[in-house]
Amino acid sequence: MIRTLTGLIIVLVLGAVAAAVIPEMQMREELQGVGYSYVSRGMDDTGSSNLVTAVIVAYRGLDTLGEVVVLFCASTAVVLILTLYPIGIKASEPSRVVAFTAKVLPAPILLFGVYFIAHSHISPGGGFPGGTVIASVFLLVMLGSSSVPDGRGRLPAIESLAGLSFGLLGFWGIMTVGQFLNNAFLGTGTPGTIVSGGLIPLISIAIGAKVASEFSGVFKAFRNTGGTV
Amino acid sequence: MTETLMTVIVVTFGGMMITAAIAVLFVRDLLSAIIITGFVSLSASVMFLLMDAPDVAITEASIGAVLATMIFLWGRGKIGGDG
Numbered sequence: 001m002i003r004t005l006t007g008l009i010i011v012l013v014l015g016a017v018a019a020a021v022i023p024e025m026q027m028r029e030e031l032q033g034v035g036y037s038y039v040s041r042g043m044d045d046t047g048s049s050n051l052v053t054a055v056i057v058a059y060r061g062l063d064t065l066g067e068v069v070v071l072f073c074a075s076t077a078v079v080l081i082l083t084l085y086p087i088g089i090k091a092s093e094p095s096r097v098v099a100f101t102a103k104v105l106p107a108p109i110l111l112f113g114v115y116f117i118a119h120s121h122i123s124p125g126g127g128f129p130g131g132t133v134i135a136s137v138f139l140l141v142m143l144g145s146s147s148v149p150d151g152r153g154r155l156p157a158i159e160s161l162a163g164l165s166f167g168l169l170g171f172w173g174i175m176t177v178g179q180f181l182n183n184a185f186l187g188t189g190t191p192g193t194i195v196s197g198g199l200i201p202l203i204s205i206a207i208g209a210k211v212a213s214e215f216s217g218v219f220k221a222f223r224n225t226g227g228t229v
Numbered sequence: 230m231t232e233t234l235m236t237v238i239v240v241t242f243g244g245m246m247i248t249a250a251i252a253v254l255f256v257r258d259l260l261s262a263i264i265i266t267g268f269v270s271l272s273a274s275v276m277f278l279l280m281d282a283p284d285v286a287i288t289e290a291s292i293g294a295v296l297a298t299m300i301f302l303w304g305r306g307k308i309g310g311d312g
Contacts, residue, residue: 004254011250052284089303116287129288136295215296222303 047188048121048197056126057200057207061181064203065166068210072163075214082221089222093146102144106137113137117208121197127204131211138216142223155217162210169199169206239279246272259305267298 031039038055048054056064094102117130173182181199189196246269253265270293277286 007254008251011254087303087307089306124282124284125287126284129284129291132288132291132296136291139296139299219299222300 043191045188046121046183046197046200047191048200049191050121050124052124053120053126053200053204054197057120057203058181058183058198061170061183061203064207065170065181068163068166068207071211071214072159075218078218079221087222094144099144102140106141109140110134110137113208113212117204118201119194120204121200122192122194125204127207128211130204131208132215134208134212135215135219138212139219142219155213155220159210159213159217162206162213166203166206166210169203173199235279239276242272242275242279246276260302263298263301263305266301267294270294270297 030036038059039051042051042054042059043049046054046058048058113130113133116125116133117127120126120130170181173179173185176182177185183198183200186198188198191197194201249265249269249272253262253269256262256265270289274286274289274294277283277289
């Protein structure tokens with residue numbers, strides 16, 4: 001009871017702080033500074049009609065690379081701990097509903113995830129969300145079968161390859177125009193078409209493959225009963 | 230979508246989210262608490278969609294509502310059911 005009340009009090013205090021701060025926030029009607037620059041020049045600079053992806057992958061590509069490294073460290077740590085001290089969540093026999101869902105839904109969800117990644121420069125999407133959608137397909141298939149999936153060595157290989165290609169795509173910019181993660185040296189194409197946005201689609205695919213294989217590896221590690229990953 | 234309808238939907242979902250978030254503290258069963266946490270995430274993703282952020286909505290739905298819930302469930306399995 002004390003723990004419940006403590007939690008409630010913390011939530012109420014946080015709510016009071018938010019209620020006090022939010023009216024003081026000034027909502028700007030017009031964009032200023034770097035935000036204005038991104039919105040007004042973004043499409044010409046990057047050839048991406050999705051400005052969110054343009055900022056994440058092109059303008060702030062270095063930050064995204066750092067984010068990918070952080071995710072890599074986190075997933076490596078989780079998999080390492082679960083390998084040394086295996087939990088070995090038992091693969092119980094799936095119920096009929098789960099088994100049927102795991103047969104029917106993976107293909108459409110997988111297609112959606114791939115679409116989400118491949119069209120990240122045209123419509124709302126991106127490597128991170130698309131990768132998690134693909135990882136959820138892996139999870140669904142895993143829940144639908146009573147056996148432990150065997151992807152020994154392949155998931156880490158995809159993960160490493162995707163991370164490496166992100167870095168190499170960055171270095172490609174250094175080799176050609178002398179700028180790391182330069183987006184536009186291949187030409188940006190017509191915004192709104194599938195082959196546009198310079199390097200953005202390629203980097204999105206790399207991020208998507210990396211995130212998908214990382215999360216899948218973490219899920220697989222939960223089922224790990226000992227032995228090699 | 231009209232302004233009034235939008236307000237009604239946002240207030241409804243916001244109210245459900247707050248109610249569910251408080252309910253998590255008071256339910257006895259750990260399984261119920263996990264499912265309600267997943268519901269809060271799913272409502273948050275609907276809110277993101279209403280605020281014209283479909284990519285954030287997808288991220289919240291897949292990470293918050295599916296992957297995090299699953300990891301909580303496995304954690305519950307590890308510590309042995311009711312707690």
